[in-house]
Every structure is written in C-alpha cells, then in structure tokens.
Amino acid sequence: MMKKALLIVDVQNDFCPGGALGVKEGDKVVPVINRMMGLFDLVISSQDWHPADSVHFEKWPVHCVAGTHGADFHPELNSEKIDLKLHKGTDNKDDGYSAFEATNVALADYLRNREISAVYVCGLTTDYCVKKTALDAVKEGFHTYVITDAIAAVNAQPGDDKKALQEMYASGCILVGSGEIQ
C-alpha cells in the first residue's frame, strides 16, 4: 500500500476573506480539508511565517507576520489532527512559496524517512503556494495529487487559477476531487 500524506498549504487567516491577502472563498476549503484528514497516514501543514520587515513585503501587502493572528490557522481548521507544522518564508527574503522551502523541517527527507510516496496538496493559494508546493513535490519524486475542490486562487488576472492547474497537470500532478480519495 502506498503511504500518503495530506499537505495543507497556508490555510491562515490572512489568506481567508477579511485577511490581509484574503482570497475569495479561501475559507470554503476548510470543511473539505477537515473531512479528509482521517484518510491519510500523515497530515502536514505549512504556514507563511514572515519577519515583520521582510523584503517579501515589497511585492505583497504585509501578511502572515510570525506570531500574529493573521498567521494563525483559520479558526475552524482542525489543527489538532496535524502531525507536522511547517514554517516557511521565515527569513528576510522573497521566499517561502513552497512548503518544501520550510525552514524548520527538511520536508522531502521527512517524507522519505516515513516511506510516504504520495503527496496530496490542498489549501491556499492555487496560483502561488499550492502550485509551487505541488511542482516541488513532483521534482522530489513523489506521486503528487492536487485536490481541486480544496484549493482557492488569488486570481490577480482572471484565469490564473486555470493556468496554474494546467501547469501543474502538465508537470505531472494528478488532479483529483476530495470525494475520489480513499
């Protein structure tokens, strides 16, 4: 049996409606993710966790500053079921788009050490951190699934979400619905 991990990307207040970089329907992914957690051998989350003065904020509104409410998980995310919590973007750099860039754990090694061969990516946002995480998972050699009803996009340009899905698919990601996962 292939062991699988759920990788919950950045389901944080600042990416949900009302947050500093809130995306439309960002909060709608939460119940879908909560329902799926029990299906996986390992549940892992990533959080943007920036220093307040990061150069990252030359490109983006200030968001997910380490230790602030905006950096917390959405309050309804069932965070007790998360086995490993990753922090990324923790340095004064424009980095941390991918969960594989986490600075507290070397994620690829962590997964390999636990014989995880399939990674299921969900969360926020489709066109940035979900995409970067999924593309890195493919590069690291994992069977990579993107859960299409458990993601939401920034859509700075209309259609960015579809472009991101196409790019992930073309790179070898498998697109699945949450209901198809066993």
Ligand SMILES: [Zn+2]
């Ligand atoms: Zn960020």
